[in-house]
Amino acid sequence: MKIKEDITVNGMSCKHCVKAVSEAVKDLDGVKKVKVDLEDKRATVEYDDQKVNLETIKAAITEAGYTAV
Template sequence: MAHETLNVDGMTCGHCVETVSKAVSSIPGVSKVDVDLEKKRVTVDFDENQTALADIKSKITDVGYEVVGA
């Protein structure tokens, strides 16, 4: 099980938190998602045998936000 924290730009409200959380949670292998609006961070626990960090970043980008610093 992997544990990663991503910095995400573009999140400004509760709807953003819900959008990112639902999108990342829908990825097979993701077991936990925590979106911190104030710090603009997304923490994810996932099974590396089922998904890759690149897939998680791509999903966040697909729903309209930018993963920065990684």
């Protein structure tokens, strides 16, 4: 099933941060689409919940050096 989630991402301050978060998430198997908004400090992620879950996505953001809420 395709799921769409908005995740608050703390610690982003520039376009490089946006790129780092985007790349960390888009490389996960099952992620269909990711849009990161620096101004809103939010990542909108569409994913297949049969392949990846929200906790794995948040862990990827944390591993990239940011805080996913």
